[in-house]
Amino acid sequence: MDNIHSSHWGAFEAIVEDGQLKEARPFERDVTPSPILNAIPEAVHHPVRVVRPSIREGWLKNRDRNRGNDRFVEVPWDEALDIVAEELQRVKREHGNEAIFAGSYGWSSAGRFHHAKTQMQRFMNCFGGYTDQKHNYSLAAGLAILPHIVGDVRPLRQATSYQAVAEATELLIAFGGVGTRNAQVEPGGMGVHTTDSWLRKLADKGLDLISVTPLRSDTPEYMNADWWAVRPNTDVALMLGLAHTLVSEELHSPEFLEKYAVGYGKFEAYLLGKTDGQAKTADWASAICEIEAERIRELARKMASKRTFLATSYSLQRSDHGEQTFWMTMTLAAILGQIGLPGGGFSFGFGSMHGQGNPVAAHLPVSHSAGQNPTGSFIPVARIADLLLNPGQEYDFDGERRRYPETKIIYWCGGNPFHHHQDLNRLVEGWRRPDTVIVNEPFWTPTAKLADIVLPATTTLERNDIGASSRDRFVMAMKKAVEPQGKARHDFEIFRGLAQRVGVEREFAMDRNAMEWLRTIYETARQRVSEVAGEIPDFDTFWANGYVETDMPETPYNVYSDYRSDPEGAKLPTPSGKLEIFSETIDGFGYDDCIGHPIWMEPAEWLGSDQVKAFPLHLMSNQPQHKLHSQMDFAGPSKEEKVGGREVAVLSSVEAAKRGIATGDIIRLFNNRGETLASAKISDDVREGVILLPTGAWFDPASLDGAVGKEKHGNPNVLTLDKGTSRLGQGSIAHTTLVEVEKFEGTPPEVTAFVVPEIVPLKS
Numbered sequence: 001m002d003n004i005h006s007s008h009w010g011a012f013e014a015i016v017e018d019g020q021l022k023e024a025r026p027f028e029r030d031v032t033p034s035p036i037l038n039a040i041p042e043a044v045h046h047p048v049r050v051v052r053p054s055i056r057e058g059w060l061k062n063r064d065r066n067r068g069n070d071r072f073v074e075v076p077w078d079e080a081l082d083i084v085a086e087e088l089q090r091v092k093r094e095h096g097n098e099a100i101f102a103g104s105y106g107w108s109s110a111g112r113f114h115h116a117k118t119q120m121q122r123f124m125n126c127f128g129g130y131t132d133q134k135h136n137y138s139l140a141a142g143l144a145i146l147p148h149i150v151g152d153v154r155p156l157r158q159a160t161s162y163q164a165v166a167e168a169t170e171l172l173i174a175f176g177g178v179g180t181r182n183a184q185v186e187p188g189g190m191g192v193h194t195t196d197s198w199l200r201k202l203a204d205k206g207l208d209l210i211s212v213t214p215l216r217s218d219t220p221e222y223m224n225a226d227w228w229a230v231r232p233n234t235d236v237a238l239m240l241g242l243a244h245t246l247v248s249e250e251l252h253s254p255e256f257l258e259k260y261a262v263g264y265g266k267f268e269a270y271l272l273g274k275t276d277g278q279a280k281t282a283d284w285a286s287a288i289c290e291i292e293a294e295r296i297r298e299l300a301r302k303m304a305s306k307r308t309f310l311a312t313s314y315s316l317q318r319s320d321h322g323e324q325t326f327w328m329t330m331t332l333a334a335i336l337g338q339i340g341l342p343g344g345g346f347s348f349g350f351g352s353m354h355g356q357g358n359p360v361a362a363h364l365p366v367s368h369s370a371g372q373n374p375t376g377s378f379i380p381v382a383r384i385a386d387l388l389l390n391p392g393q394e395y396d397f398d399g400e401r402r403r404y405p406e407t408k409i410i411y412w413c414g415g416n417p418f419h420h421h422q423d424l425n426r427l428v429e430g431w432r433r434p435d436t437v438i439v440n441e442p443f444w445t446p447t448a449k450l451a452d453i454v455l456p457a458t459t460t461l462e463r464n465d466i467g468a469s470s471r472d473r474f475v476m477a478m479k480k481a482v483e484p485q486g487k488a489r490h491d492f493e494i495f496r497g498l499a500q501r502v503g504v505e506r507e508f509a510m511d512r513n514a515m516e517w518l519r520t521i522y523e524t525a526r527q528r529v530s531e532v533a534g535e536i537p538d539f540d541t542f543w544a545n546g547y548v549e550t551d552m553p554e555t556p557y558n559v560y561s562d563y564r565s566d567p568e569g570a571k572l573p574t575p576s577g578k579l580e581i582f583s584e585t586i587d588g589f590g591y592d593d594c595i596g597h598p599i600w601m602e603p604a605e606w607l608g609s610d611q612v613k614a615f616p617l618h619l620m621s622n623q624p625q626h627k628l629h630s631q632m633d634f635a636g637p638s639k640e641e642k643v644g645g646r647e648v649a650v651l652s653s654v655e656a657a658k659r660g661i662a663t664g665d666i667i668r669l670f671n672n673r674g675e676t677l678a679s680a681k682i683s684d685d686v687r688e689g690v691i692l693l694p695t696g697a698w699f700d701p702a703s704l705d706g707a708v709g710k711e712k713h714g715n716p717n718v719l720t721l722d723k724g725t726s727r728l729g730q731g732s733i734a735h736t737t738l739v740e741v742e743k744f745e746g747t748p749p750e751v752t753a754f755v756v757p758e759i760v761p762l763k764s
């Protein structure tokens, strides 16, 4: 197939006429493709593309840092690359490589060779290194805690398969729900979307499903779930209430706990109230999570009488003390004693991502290598504003005492921090501290607008690449469909140009062109696949066919079936070799916000606190249905779903009535950190006390100056709290935020999120 291509949200055929992409037609094998594909043709040729290297005038003239406030000047490529190379060398010479922050967190695009962040980091490593970011926004707390308590990240990276649940589970408890909205995407893409068909199988077999979430719509209607509209961020209390009922009614499994886990005794003392005088009964839990105590007790009994699987979404750990949600999920499953039995146990992220639960035969790790960072310098991913605002400050992270380095250059490539970070007004302040900010981007995103030097990158449609995920059975060719737009270059070429200027081109490119690299990374992966799953076609055959598909596994997969059947031979890579309900290691860190066993702690902001007097609504800023993060916010389904050009915020009829808000009204969401305008929608799919404003609207402040900027477009991250989950994980706590909302009166300001900044064009 000559026009095959792929994206994080699915494979497609690129239909081109007269050099213009007309349609991204779903791959014929995909029966439930993502409508997000429809944004691609409009996006590729959109006026919001960056067409030439552009440098902010104030930086060019006097190196001021007043980012976001003046116009850009176009310069020829050679001049732009000379300037960037000189600035990198200056900072390296004067301050060392740690002063270059190039963590560059972000999803960029599906192609595995032209993967933007990998290209930049490979260049930076050849150049002597940089300050990196560790873990990711999705899962930082989970990635920090799991190695301590289960030994590795298998329940995240190789979740128990839907097939196993379909065959043997009788009761599924989905904390955070289980649906298809977020399963539209997978990093690296997928050949065909499978989640919908698996969920329908579960529905057809009449599985008993409890959807524990503040939003009914997290789980599709066809699954006939019992909706438990929990108070946000109180799931640990609910799980403790379930655990207490199991233990006090002797429905738990002391044999399992004895044989497969360590530290239950210490946890039980807490559960029963021996350590703090408070038994974690169903009644205690009910007062916190607002689920009736009797329902909690009944569910615990049902759990013990049926084959039960606990599925906790990623979202639960993107909240204050998010580590506890994963730890308590494992602990509750251990108390029940079904871990490793067919259809029993726990996993994370069903419905959070396409690959979770997707049965996969062979590992297909097609990827390019970024190499090793010689500096070893990094920050926990979500501590970016702290790094910029507090150089030299000490902090804790996963047992280490660390210090933030000083930052002179920010280089971002393939991410949008003014989408992904919390408390954006605070980030603006930090962002203006370093000497220079460089961004490679196809589009004038808020991050590009806030840079000093913007280098125009191609989109995937303008180059050849390979789309692949280790959790999908397909490897997709991504064939060039249109010419680079404007003067855009591939990130690989941009960094090759820089590498040449700083004298590391040989190491960076290894004398290969892009097509030779595709062949190399494919053949390397093919070699590894052949060792585990048999032959797959060679590169030329793959490229001619357009894709490769491995067999679907025949047997259901449960992460812990091996451990269950052979606890010695297949022991876990924890210090004890067992599940750690009490972790000596974590206990030894001495953290008050993550002690030796899971506990309930009040989050920094929640509906049970006094703060509700001023800010009575819990903000859910979940993943957007109609786009991937902030990508292509200006086009296709994302654009169509906006009302009056603004993102839609949803609240219950009760909360709307209290404030005289009607569907279609412009509303102002605010707290002490910021404010944003959105279009209101009323729906009782949202729990009382909660307001939903999904992420993704491009940051559109009325002004970048002043203490609390006014945002006009519906970006929830001007409201969210910028604090780490705990000293252990330091993850993002985007889902822990209180706000108030009111009807906006007067003339609303114009949305200018997609307006290109003023540019002095290059004469030639």
Ligand SMILES: Nc1nc2c(c(=O)[nH]1)N[C@H]1C(S)=C(S)[C@@H](COP(=O)(O)OP(=O)(O)OC[C@H]3O[C@@H](n4cnc5c(=O)[nH]c(N)nc54)[C@H](O)[C@@H]3O)O[C@H]1N2
Pocket: 105, 106, 107, 108, 109, 114, 116, 137, 138, 139, 318, 413, 414, 415, 416, 417, 419, 420, 421, 440, 441, 442, 443, 445, 457, 458, 459, 460, 491, 621, 622, 623, 628, 629, 630, 631, 695, 716, 717, 720, 734, 735
């Ligand atoms: N409030 C709140 N905030 C959140 C979350 C939440 O739940 N609530 N979730 C968090 C999570 S889980 C995540 S993963 C993050 C996501 O945050 P990001 O990954 O930063 O978001 P994206 O919009 O995907 O940014 C990718 C950028 O890469 C650019 N890009 C695409 N292809 C290329 C390319 O080939 N070259 C270059 N140079 N650039 C390219 C795109 O145009 C886009 O600007 O957001 C986090 N933020």
Ligand SMILES: Nc1nc2c(c(=O)[nH]1)N[C@H]1C(S)=C(S)[C@@H](COP(=O)(O)OP(=O)(O)OC[C@H]3O[C@@H](n4cnc5c(=O)[nH]c(N)nc54)[C@H](O)[C@@H]3O)O[C@H]1N2
Pocket: 137, 138, 139, 175, 176, 177, 181, 182, 183, 184, 185, 212, 213, 214, 215, 218, 230, 231, 232, 233, 234, 235, 313, 314, 315, 316, 319, 351, 352, 353, 620, 621, 622, 623, 624, 625, 626, 627, 628, 629, 735
């Ligand atoms: N369409 C689309 N799909 C995506 C993405 C996207 O941008 N667009 N992003 C992808 C990425 S990078 C990631 S990491 C995953 C994220 O996957 P998740 O982290 O699972 O996604 P969220 O949408 O943030 O949250 C899912 C639901 O959890 C519920 N929830 C939030 N807090 C709580 C809580 O405290 N308790 C309970 N019980 N429920 C809670 C909310 O109702 C929310 O709708 O999604 C991926 N999928």
Ligand SMILES: [Mo]
Pocket: 137, 138, 139
């Ligand atoms: Mo994510």
